[in-house]
Every structure is written in structure tokens, then in C-alpha cells.
Amino acid sequence: MSEAYLKAIELHKDFGHVQALRGVSVAAYEGEVLAIVGDNGAGKSTLIKILSGVLRPDQGKIKVGDQEYTGLTTRGAIEAGVSTVYQDLALGNTMDVTSNLFLGNEHSRFGFLKKKAMNKKAEELLRNLDIRIPDVTIPVGNLSGGQRQGVAVARLVNRGGKVFIFDEPTAAMGLNETNAVLKLIRRLASDGYVVIVISHNMPQVFDISDRICIMRQGRVIGEMKTCETTMDEVVSMITGAKEKQGQAGA
Amino acid sequence: MIFLITILVVLIMVLSIASPFFLSWKNCRNILNQSAIYLVLSVGMTFVICMGEIDLSVGAIIGFSGMIMGMLCVAGVPSLAAALLGLAVSALIGVVNGALVAYGKISSFIVTLASMTVLRGVILVWTNSKPIYGFSDIFTFLGSGKIGPINVPIVLSLLIAVIGAVILHKTVLGNYCLFCGTSALALNRSGVDVKKLKIVIYAICGLCAGIAGMIVTARLNSAEPLAGQGYEMDAIAAAVLGGTSMQGGKGNVAGTVVACLILNILKNGLVLLSVSSHYQEVLTGVILVIAVLISESNRRKRSEV
Numbered sequence: 001m002s003e004a005y006l007k008a009i010e011l012h013k014d015f016g017h018v019q020a021l022r023g024v025s026v027a028a029y030e031g032e033v034l035a036i037v038g039d040n041g042a043g044k045s046t047l048i049k050i051l052s053g054v055l056r057p058d059q060g061k062i063k064v065g066d067q068e069y070t071g072l073t074t075r076g077a078i079e080a081g082v083s084t085v086y087q088d089l090a091l092g093n094t095m096d097v098t099s100n101l102f103l104g105n106e107h108s109r110f111g112f113l114k115k116k117a118m119n120k121k122a123e124e125l126l127r128n129l130d131i132r133i134p135d136v137t138i139p140v141g142n143l144s145g146g147q148r149q150g151v152a153v154a155r156l157v158n159r160g161g162k163v164f165i166f167d168e169p170t171a172a173m174g175l176n177e178t179n180a181v182l183k184l185i186r187r188l189a190s191d192g193y194v195v196i197v198i199s200h201n202m203p204q205v206f207d208i209s210d211r212i213c214i215m216r217q218g219r220v221i222g223e224m225k226t227c228e229t230t231m232d233e234v235v236s237m238i239t240g241a242k243e244k245q246g247q248a249g250a
Numbered sequence: 251m252i253f254l255i256t257i258l259v260v261l262i263m264v265l266s267i268a269s270p271f272f273l274s275w276k277n278c279r280n281i282l283n284q285s286a287i288y289l290v291l292s293v294g295m296t297f298v299i300c301m302g303e304i305d306l307s308v309g310a311i312i313g314f315s316g317m318i319m320g321m322l323c324v325a326g327v328p329s330l331a332a333a334l335l336g337l338a339v340s341a342l343i344g345v346v347n348g349a350l351v352a353y354g355k356i357s358s359f360i361v362t363l364a365s366m367t368v369l370r371g372v373i374l375v376w377t378n379s380k381p382i383y384g385f386s387d388i389f390t391f392l393g394s395g396k397i398g399p400i401n402v403p404i405v406l407s408l409l410i411a412v413i414g415a416v417i418l419h420k421t422v423l424g425n426y427c428l429f430c431g432t433s434a435l436a437l438n439r440s441g442v443d444v445k446k447l448k449i450v451i452y453a454i455c456g457l458c459a460g461i462a463g464m465i466v467t468a469r470l471n472s473a474e475p476l477a478g479q480g481y482e483m484d485a486i487a488a489a490v491l492g493g494t495s496m497q498g499g500k501g502n503v504a505g506t507v508v509a510c511l512i513l514n515i516l517k518n519g520l521v522l523l524s525v526s527s528h529y530q531e532v533l534t535g536v537i538l539v540i541a542v543l544i545s546e547s548n549r550r551k552r553s554e555v
Contacts, residue, residue, distance in 0.1 A: 074439065076439065085437075088435070090433065090435055090436035090439045090440075091433065091436055092428075092429045092432035092433040092436050092437075092499060093432055093433070093499070094428070094430055094431070094432040094499035094500045095425075095428060095432055095499065099425055099428075099429065100436075103429060103436060103437065103439030103440040103442075104437075104441045105440075106422050106425065106444055108421075108422050110421050111423060112420055112421050112422075113420055113421060113422060113423045113425060115420075139406075155440075177365055
């Protein structure tokens with residue numbers, strides 16, 4: 001496997017009395033889905049917030065491509081190509097698909113929107129990602145959960161994202177929608193993007209990921225190929241019943 | 251929108267049957283002339299409501315901008331310069347409103363309620379509750395002059411409606427304004443400066459109120475201390491009747507224009523039919539509630555509480 005595209009190196013983060021991260025190192029590769037699992041309070045959210053620039057680490061570094069950062073801002077993360085798909089998706093429900101797709105990156109001349117060109121580009125973008133939305137001029141609020149996730153992802157792809165972080169992508173979704181989202185995640189990886197998924201849903205993690213990274217109490221306690229482990233093993237590591245040797249943070 | 255146009259057409263048909271004067275050119279022009287102030291005000295209000303905020307200070311800005319223009323005119327400042335300065339002050343009041351909402355993070359209802367009372371108070375103090383009057387012909391032309399057969403306020407108001415529609419529906423700024431109403435968070439995460447946006451939109455609303463103030467003052471040839479009092483409610487009514495959602499994120503200028511016409515035609519028709527103008531206020535309220543009940547019926551079915 002080639003050099004990791006995204007690397008978190010020895011990240012530490014304290015919130016006063018809570019040590020959320022105690023030296024976390026994670027590597028994510030192009031064309032691969034990395035699942036990060038762990039119980040509540042394991043530090044997954046903190047790690048994601050650091051990678052997406054919402055929080056600054058107390059110690060440690062983040063490497064994206066050839067660049068090294070001691071901390072990112074939300075803007076800086078976007079510019080570095082690290083895109084986070086939040087649970088709330090950050091969509092405007094009353095606005096049409098095209099407006100949502102190009103938000104912050106509108107095609108315009110002298111401040112006037114080029115709506116036709118944008119609609120056409122939107123259709124093309126969605127088609128390339130295999131996201132089925134029949135009409136890009138309808139409000140996003142009328143779409144299904146899976147389609148909405150698709151719009152959020154397409155927006156990040158259009159913005160030049162290289163790394164996609166999904167935080168509980170299928171929470172509160174129906175069966176069909178979940179399948180559509182999982183397909184999209186696989187699709188992104190096969191297109192050569194770096195994909196990181198945070199999930200509590202073990203069958204799903206085993207279904208889509210190439211590697212699993214297990215966090216517990218602010219540390220990475222295991223990192224393995226999905227095909228070389230079992231659900232029981234991962235669950236016992238999450239709960240602390242078993243710690244795998246040879247691979248740990250700090 | 252179809253619903254609004256239907257109301258408008260039915261209203262026009264009923265009134266033209268009830269009164270032979272209703273469809274005369276003179277009366278039509280009169281209606282448009284009367285609507286001009288409300289139209290300008292409501293276009294600005296549409297922007298603010300689309301953004302998910304409210305501006306209660308527009309009525310007071312009418313009075314304030316009129317006073318500024320009146321004082322400058324009387325002091326010998328050239329009419330056009332006085333008008334432009336008055337408009338600049340109005341936009342500046344909008345900037346202050348917007349800054350308090352964006353940076354102070356105070357609810358826009360509170361901010362503009364406060365600026366409304368402050369402005370009205372300042373007007374009464376500075377003018378000693380007396381009107382300022384006696385302006386040059388150039389200034390009064392803005393309110394009672396004619397371009398060909400059409401009154402200047404009609405031209406001004408239609409121009410502003412068109413510009414407003416273009417900005418709201420065709421530009422990046424308008425798109426952000428609507429987006430801010432539906433999800434300010436999404437806008438912020440996309441790297442758009444939401445705070446600056448709020449200031450710009452409030453400035454637009456303030457400017458519109460200033461233009462309305464200019465028309466009122468020039469038409470009466472007098473800056474009345476109480477000019478514009480209560481007009482904010484008419485502007486909100488017109489915007490909401492026109493399909494702008496108080497939740498923000500949804501609205502259109504064309505709807506506001508039609509709603510404005512409906513409310514003013516109603517007023518005019520009742521006068522022609524010698525019905526007391528008090529009934530017009532009753533009817534306005536009733537129409538507003540019925541129209542929103544009908545247009546929001548889908549949302550009502552979906553919402554739990």
C-alpha cells in the first residue's frame with residue numbers, strides 16, 4: 001500500500017478534567033474506507049472535530065497530502081480537502097438541489113447566478129456519483145434521506161474534497177436509504193477518495209469498510225483489516241473485554 | 251401565487267361591477283400612486299423576512315429619513331443632495347440594526363422594536379413634534395411630479411420592485427438571503443460570512459424605508475413627525491400575504507407586489523363604495539389569516555404540533 005494520504009500523528013486533547021485524546025495516531029489511504037469505532041466517550045467525535053478543523057489539538061500533527069498542520073480551522077480543512085458530512089447535513093430545506101450543491105461556490109457573473117449552467121453541472125455531478133435525483137430544481141426538503149446525503153456529498157466533491165468523513169451516515173435512515181448511502185460511500189472509495197466512517201452499526205461497518213480502527217478511552221487500541229477480524233473480536237475490544245496487542249496509540 | 255392572482259382578479263371584477271369609477275384611468279393611477287409607499291417598504295421587508303428575521307423599525311425610518319431630508323432642504327442643502335443624504339442615513343440605520351442582530355446576537359424583534367422607539371423619540375425631540383415644510387419643486391417632484399401621464403412614485407416603486415425581484419431571485423446575494431432563512435448554519439459552514447450578509451440585507455431594508463420616507467415627505471411637501479407610524483405592520487402583512495414565510499427561506503417579490511395591490515385596491519374600493527375605512531382594517535386582517543391558512547395547509551398537515 002502506498003503512503004497514507006491523511007495522517008493523524010500523536011494527537012492529544014484535554015477538556016479541563018477530561019482527557020479526550022491521549023495520543024491518537026490514525027492513517028487513512030486513498031481508495032479505502034476506514035471505519036472508526038468505539039463506545040461513547042472513546043474520543044471518536046473529538047478526533048473528527050480535530051480533523052475537520054472545529055477543534056485544535058493540544059499536541060500532535062495532522063498530515064494531509066504533503067502538508068503538515070499543527071491544527072486546522074474549518075476553512076483550512078475545506079481548503080486542505082478534508083470534508084466532513086455532518087449528521088444534520090447542513091442543507092437548506094427550502095432551497096433547490098442546485099443551490100444546495102453550489103452553496104459557497106456559485107457560478108456567477110457580476111453577482112448574477114448562472115442558473116442554467118449550474119443546473120446542468122449539478123445533473124452531471126449527481127450522475128457521476130450515481131446519485132438519483134430526477135429534478136435538480138426541487139427543494140431539498142422534498143428529497144429522501146439518502147438523496148439528501150447524496151446532495152451533501154456531491155457538494156463536498158464539487159468543492160474539491162479529497163477526504164470524506166462521515167459521522168453516523170445512516171443514523172435514522174430507512175433500509176433503502178441506508179443502502180443508497182452505503183453504495184455512495186463505496187463508490188467514493190472506488191473513485192480514489194479517502195473515506196472515513198464513524199459508526200456504531202457493526203454489520204454496516206463490516207459491510208463497507210476495508211480497515212477498522214478501534215478507539216477506547218482516548219486511545220487507538222486496535223487497527224486491522226476488516227477481512228482479518230470478526231465482529232465478536234471488534235465488539236470485545238470496544239467494550240474493553242479484550243485488548244489486541246502490538247497495535248496501540250501511546 | 252395563482253391563488254393571489256385569483257383574489258386580485260376577483261377583487262377587480264367585483265369592484266368594477268360595484269362602482270363605474272373603479273376601472274377609470276384616473277382611479278387606477280390613484281391606486282398605484284397610493285400603493286407606491288407600501289410597495290417599496292414591503293419589498294425591503296420581503297428580504298428581511300426571507301432571511302428569517304424581522305424589521306419593525308421601517309415605519310420609524312420613514313419618519314426619520316423624512317425629517318433628515320426636510321431639515322437639510324430647509325437648511326438650504328440642494329434637494330437631490332438632501333434626498334441622497336437621507337437615503338444614506340436610512341441605509342446606515344439598517345446597518346446598525348443588522349450589526350446588532352448579527353454581532354450582538356439579539357433577536358431581531360427586540361433590536362428593531364428598540365430602534366423603532368428610539369428613532370421615533372429622536373424625531374419628536376429634534377422636531378419638537380412640529381412638521382417641517384416648504385421644500386423646493388425639485389424635491390416635491392419626487393412625490394407628486396409626473397413623468398408623462400404617470401406619477402413619479404409609481405415609476406420609483408415599480409423600479410424598486412423589479413430591482414428587488416432581480417436581486418432576490420437572480421443573484422448570489424439573494425440566494426444567500428434565502429439560504430440564511432432556511433439554514434444559517436449551512437451557509438456558515440460553506441464559508442459565507444453570515445454576519446456581513448445580515449448587515450447588507452438590513453441596509454437594503456433600511457434603504458427601501460428611506461425611499462418610502464422620501465416619497466411620503468415629498469408628496470405632502472411636509473416632514474410629519476409621525477409619518478410612517480404603523481406602516482411596518484402593513485409591510486409585514488403584504489410580504490406574508492404574498493407568500494413569504496415568517497420562518498424564512500421562502501418568499502418572492504412578485505407575490506409581495508400582488509399582495510400590496512390587493513390590500514390597496516381593497517382600501518380604494520371601500521372608499522369608492524363609501525364604506526368606512528375602518529372596515530378595511532378588519533378585512534385586511536381577515537384576508538391575511540385566511541390566505542396564510544390556505545397557503546400553509548400542506549405544512550400544517552405535516553407538522554406534529
